[in-house]
Amino acid sequence: MTKKKLVVIGAGMASGRMLEHLLEGGGPESKNWDVTLFNGEPRGNYNRLMLSPVLSGEKTYEQIVTHDDDWYEAQGIACRFGEQITQIDRERQVVVSKGGETPYDALVIATGSAPFIIPVQGKDLPGVCTYRDLEDTNAMIAASRPGAKAVVIGGGLLGLEAAAGMAARGAEVTVIHLMGHLMERQLDPSAGYLLQKDLERRGIRVHCKGATKAILGKDRVEAVLLDDGTVYDADLVCMAVGIRPEVRLANDAHLEVGRGIVVNDQMQTSDLAIYALGECVEHEKQLFGLVAPLYDQAKILAETLNGNTAAFQPVQTATKLKVTGVDLFSAGDFAEGPGREDIVFRDPGRGVYKRLILEGDRLLGAVMYGDTADGSWFFDLIKQGKDVSDIRDTLIFGPAFAAGGAAANPLAAVAALPPEAEICGCNGVCKGKIIQAVEGGATTLDAVRATTKASSSCGTCTGLVEKVMALTLGDSFTANANPPMCKCTDHTHEDVRRMIKAQGLKSIPAVMQELGWKTVGGCASCRPALNYYLLADWPLEYRDDRQSRFVNERNHANIQKDGTYSVVPRMWGGVTTPAELRAIADAADKYNVPMVKVTGGQRIDLLGVKKEDLPAIWSDFNEAGMVSGHAYAKGLRTVKTCVGEQFCRFGTQDSTGLGIKLEKLLWGSWTPAKVKLGVSGCPRNCAEATCKDVGVVCVDSGYQISVAGAAGMDVKETELLCTVPTEEEALEVIAAFAQLYRENARYLHRIYKWVAKVGLDWCKDQIADRATRKALYDRFMISQSVYQTDPWAELAERPADWAPIKTLTLEAAE
Amino acid sequence: MNAMTGTWTLVGPLADIPRQGARVVKTRNGCIAVFRTAEDEVFALNDSCPHKGGPLSEGIVHGTSVTCPLHAWVFDLNSGTAQGADVGQVPTWPARVEGGQVYLDIGQLG
Numbered sequence: 001m002t003k004k005k006l007v008v009i010g011a012g013m014a015s016g017r018m019l020e021h022l023l024e025g026g027g028p029e030s031k032n033w034d035v036t037l038f039n040g041e042p043r044g045n046y047n048r049l050m051l052s053p054v055l056s057g058e059k060t061y062e063q064i065v066t067h068d069d070d071w072y073e074a075q076g077i078a079c080r081f082g083e084q085i086t087q088i089d090r091e092r093q094v095v096v097s098k099g100g101e102t103p104y105d106a107l108v109i110a111t112g113s114a115p116f117i118i119p120v121q122g123k124d125l126p127g128v129c130t131y132r133d134l135e136d137t138n139a140m141i142a143a144s145r146p147g148a149k150a151v152v153i154g155g156g157l158l159g160l161e162a163a164a165g166m167a168a169r170g171a172e173v174t175v176i177h178l179m180g181h182l183m184e185r186q187l188d189p190s191a192g193y194l195l196q197k198d199l200e201r202r203g204i205r206v207h208c209k210g211a212t213k214a215i216l217g218k219d220r221v222e223a224v225l226l227d228d229g230t231v232y233d234a235d236l237v238c239m240a241v242g243i244r245p246e247v248r249l250a251n252d253a254h255l256e257v258g259r260g261i262v263v264n265d266q267m268q269t270s271d272l273a274i275y276a277l278g279e280c281v282e283h284e285k286q287l288f289g290l291v292a293p294l295y296d297q298a299k300i301l302a303e304t305l306n307g308n309t310a311a312f313q314p315v316q317t318a319t320k321l322k323v324t325g326v327d328l329f330s331a332g333d334f335a336e337g338p339g340r341e342d343i344v345f346r347d348p349g350r351g352v353y354k355r356l357i358l359e360g361d362r363l364l365g366a367v368m369y370g371d372t373a374d375g376s377w378f379f380d381l382i383k384q385g386k387d388v389s390d391i392r393d394t395l396i397f398g399p400a401f402a403a404g405g406a407a408a409n410p411l412a413a414v415a416a417l418p419p420e421a422e423i424c425g426c427n428g429v430c431k432g433k434i435i436q437a438v439e440g441g442a443t444t445l446d447a448v449r450a451t452t453k454a455s456s457s458c459g460t461c462t463g464l465v466e467k468v469m470a471l472t473l474g475d476s477f478t479a480n481a482n483p484p485m486c487k488c489t490d491h492t493h494e495d496v497r498r499m500i501k502a503q504g505l506k507s508i509p510a511v512m513q514e515l516g517w518k519t520v521g522g523c524a525s526c527r528p529a530l531n532y533y534l535l536a537d538w539p540l541e542y543r544d545d546r547q548s549r550f551v552n553e554r555n556h557a558n559i560q561k562d563g564t565y566s567v568v569p570r571m572w573g574g575v576t577t578p579a580e581l582r583a584i585a586d587a588a589d590k591y592n593v594p595m596v597k598v599t600g601g602q603r604i605d606l607l608g609v610k611k612e613d614l615p616a617i618w619s620d621f622n623e624a625g626m627v628s629g630h631a632y633a634k635g636l637r638t639v640k641t642c643v644g645e646q647f648c649r650f651g652t653q654d655s656t657g658l659g660i661k662l663e664k665l666l667w668g669s670w671t672p673a674k675v676k677l678g679v680s681g682c683p684r685n686c687a688e689a690t691c692k693d694v695g696v697v698c699v700d701s702g703y704q705i706s707v708a709g710a711a712g713m714d715v716k717e718t719e720l721l722c723t724v725p726t727e728e729e730a731l732e733v734i735a736a737f738a739q740l741y742r743e744n745a746r747y748l749h750r751i752y753k754w755v756a757k758v759g760l761d762w763c764k765d766q767i768a769d770r771a772t773r774k775a776l777y778d779r780f781m782i783s784q785s786v787y788q789t790d791p792w793a794e795l796a797e798r799p800a801d802w803a804p805i806k807t808l809t810l811e812a813a814e
Numbered sequence: 815m816n817a818m819t820g821t822w823t824l825v826g827p828l829a830d831i832p833r834q835g836a837r838v839v840k841t842r843n844g845c846i847a848v849f850r851t852a853e854d855e856v857f858a859l860n861d862s863c864p865h866k867g868g869p870l871s872e873g874i875v876h877g878t879s880v881t882c883p884l885h886a887w888v889f890d891l892n893s894g895t896a897q898g899a900d901v902g903q904v905p906t907w908p909a910r911v912e913g914g915q916v917y918l919d920i921g922q923l924g
């Protein structure tokens with residue numbers, strides 16, 4: 001019998017497995033084929049997945065070869081390695097390569113994928129590689145001398161394995177990732193945060209939200225430039241931003257191609273003699289990027305070629321990252337969606353995060369970090385679509401509990417701890433010591449903190465300490481009188497602020513993980529607060545999260561009851577000029593402003609502006625030299641002034657001038673709640689300084705600075721903070737006081753509420769101490785170096801963001 | 815139903831809607847708010863709060879809920895129902911993402 005000619009293009013993971021099934025079966029069919037195997041790479045099949053251990057030095061290339069010369073010989077395969085197929089001639093059933101034409105009866109396309117190259121300047125410089133084959137791996141190994149600098153573009157699976165591998169060889173590695181967190185397709189922000197922390201601990205620098213603008217260098221790569229202006233030096237750049245099915249041959253041959261080569265359940269293309277499998281195919285609109293489904297395809301194709309009927313059905317895949325010591329797992333669908341619920345478990349101490357996604361009684365997805373021992377059990381439940389309603393309460397604790405362990409009662413777990421069990425890690429306080437303190441009369445958390453030091457440092461153990469207290473005190477225990485921030489956490493605002501600083505937490509996901517948030521992504525109450533705390537504590541490192549801000553601060557304008565906005569440009573110290581007034585009048589005309597009103601804060605309000613018009617009106621004001629008045633902000637609002645010595649017969653100092661200087665010093669700063677100032681030129685107090693957050697009353701000998709006034713829902717006179725002789729000192733004291741407030745108050749507390757809690761005397765002490773005052777002032781100025789910018793300078797450039805994404809009324813009218 | 819046929823209307827790229835934010839689509843019968851969650855799910859609801867007409871598209875998006883910017887009622891994006899003690903319902907519209915593009919099924923409005 002004459003054998004049929006089978007030509008295979010590509011010796012990759014998929015075709016290798018397919019040939020095993022086809023030829024090793026031993027049955028009579030396996031002798032039907034005369035196989036020719038072409039491969040673009042100058043070698044046969046090897047385990048591509050294992051390139052990462054080769055890169056990191058944990059394995060050698062020889063150890064990852066899957067099929068050697070002996071095997072090909074035993075199977076009678078004609079090997080044509082290093083020989084690219086350049087054309088398929090379907091009419092004559094031949095493939096073309098540099099060695100000439102090769103005829104086929106059946107053809108298998110298994111060309112895999114090609115790495116995606118972002119089209120930036122410098123992409124073709126020597127020293128830029130991708131991560132796909134042994135050549136790439138060897139290039140990275142060669143470049144990873146200790147101290148060499150490598151930049152990896154792309155923080156997905158491949159990019160991170162490349163980064164970890166090069167770092168393991170001693171290179172200084174930076175990962176640039178476009179999205180907000182690493183591996184966003186497999187991980188949610190919490191798990192992404194833990195992963196980033198683990199990588200940073202290995203010395204890998206991670207830059208999220210980074211868009212590559214250009215790769216710099218003359219004869220070879222020297223650095224990478226990002227959109228935000230950051231430059232990272234680089235001896236090597238690895239682009240790992242994604243892959244594209246390698247479909248060129250199929251396209252040229254006019255096979256049906258979508259994103260991949262279209263195949264049916266039998267792995268057959270639109271040409272009956274041509275089959276395809278692996279990453280180059282598209283099956284029911286789906287592409288494949290992991291080997292598990294490719295192995296199934298290999299089995300199906302072998303059956304098809306042997307004349308049997310079998311149908312390919314894609315299975316769910318689970319992801320693991322092959323970086324030694326990093327433990328993550330993700331499977332199924334973890335997007336939030338209609339009718340879906342989350343179960344979240346966080347153990348900040350161990351760096352563990354687990355999240356299960358349920359729909360009805362079924363488990364849909366799982367994301368885990370730090371402890372993935374139960375991953376395969378969950379994966380099984382997902383694949384089988386099992387009803388989990390019976391074990392739902394303890395599901396997150398894994399199979400051990402599901403098998404009928406004790407109910408997960410957290411109080412019982414604490415009760416079971418022996419007296420010598422450590423509760424507070426920072427201060428080494430054990431359970432027995434806390435019980436002793438409570439029995440000795442320390443019945444409040446503060447008292448326990450004072451007597452034992454437990455929970456007084458990083459604070460993460462507060463919940464545990466309270467549980468020990470509850471066990472000891474029984475019903476007479478009332479938890480922390482100060483209520484928690486919101487339903488997402490048990491911690492108070494004060495505790496959260498303290499822990500953000502003590503633990504160096506610098507992102508919202510970091511806070512939520514380390515402080516054990518009970519929800520996945522917070523709520524409308526805690527997100528704005530956390531955003532403020534983080535930007536106040538880490539001005540240089542944290543980036544403002546616009547989506548965690550209330551509408552007015554997000555849109556830099558005050559929303560009105562009808563959905564329009566009001567626009568208030570700054571009028572420094574209440575002083576204006578004819579030119580500014582003209583600009584305001586012009587804007588009012590141009591944008592049909594329904595009302596122009598003088599505010600109670602000595603400036604002009606344009607009310608009723610349409611959202612779409614905000615960028616344009618502000619760009620007009622910017623052009624006229626005017627900036628946002630932040631009339632909407634938890635930040636500096638106005639500095640009211642009176643005319644002062646310049647004109648007034650009683651004026652003792654230049655109150656107008658000081659007011660302007662103060663507004664120019666403080667504007668743009670974000671604060672826990674709004675801040676309003678007044679500067680009066682004498683004790684007659686025409687600027688109402690004594691009912692402001694901070695008021696200055698000028699007197700002959702200098703400046704009386706008083707604080708904590710109110711004239712809104714509460715009315716309260718200010719109290720004297722200090723008196724200073726010079727304007728210069730007045731400015732320093734007030735900026736330092738503002739910083740004290742910024743660093744210590746809870747979100748939404750005006751100054752008078754905060755001072756009532758911490759005591760005016762404490763504030764006085766801080767300000768009176770020269771060194772402390774200076775340090776506060778310096779920290780304020782650092783923050784201003786970032787935040788004292790007119791928001792509209794940047795926002796007005798993006799008018800499209802403020803318009804509807806689509807207007808259907810026009811089309812409908814046609 | 816396939817996005818290319820039937821009543822699905824192309825709205826624009828998913829990337830143009832901020833994560834945990836929204837954009838509006840103007841129709842003859844008022845605006846529809848198209849929300850994108852942290853996890854790239856999209857939802858479409860009328861952009862008008864049943865309380866006093868607040869623009870829900872300007873609310874803070876958390877999980878699959880939005881908090882109205884005017885008086886902080888909270889709505890479930892799936893069903894449009896008010897959460898907690900408040901009572902109210904916002905009409906919702908089927909929304910889907912295909913090939914990075916957002917489509918709405920808003921019937922005759924499109």
Ligand code: SRM
Nearest residue numbers: 558566598599600601602603631637710711712713714750
């Ligand atoms: C425009 C203005 C009224 C006016 O036409 O004069 C005004 C308008 C609003 N005030 Fe005011 N306040 C205005 C001066 C005041 C003053 C007087 C002052 O600043 O000298 C006070 C009392 C002083 C004080 O703040 O202690 C004042 C005490 C309040 C309060 C109560 C604050 C409190 O802590 O008790 C609120 C409510 C709040 O902030 O939660 C408020 C809130 C508001 C809001 C923002 C309500 C809102 O959230 O939508 C109003 C916005 C209207 C808009 O769209 O523009 N407004 N508001 C004034 C703007 C001043 C400016 O140029 O920025």
Ligand SMILES: Cc1cc2nc3c(=O)[nH]c(=O)nc-3n(C[C@H](O)[C@H](O)[C@H](O)COP(=O)(O)OP(=O)(O)OC[C@H]3O[C@@H](n4cnc5c(N)ncnc54)[C@H](O)[C@@H]3O)c2cc1C
Nearest residue numbers: 010012013014039040041048084085111112278279290291
């Ligand atoms: C570093 C790395 C780590 C990975 N880790 C994992 C992992 O942990 N888990 C997982 O599931 N997946 C992983 N993958 C993905 C996995 O390797 C791929 O899904 C799999 O290799 C795809 O198999 P394939 O046969 O379709 O293509 P490939 O294995 O890429 O084989 C295609 C072959 O075709 C050749 N070829 C292309 N065009 C032609 C032509 N015109 N003529 C001749 N030959 C041609 C190519 O040279 C190549 O050798 C990883 C990938 C890489 C690069």
Ligand code: SF4
Nearest residue numbers: 560561599600712713
């Ligand atoms: S007092 Fe202030 S908040 Fe009240 S209606 Fe007037 S402007 Fe609005």
Ligand code: FES
Nearest residue numbers: 863866868882885
């Ligand atoms: S208008 Fe939405 S809560 Fe009032």
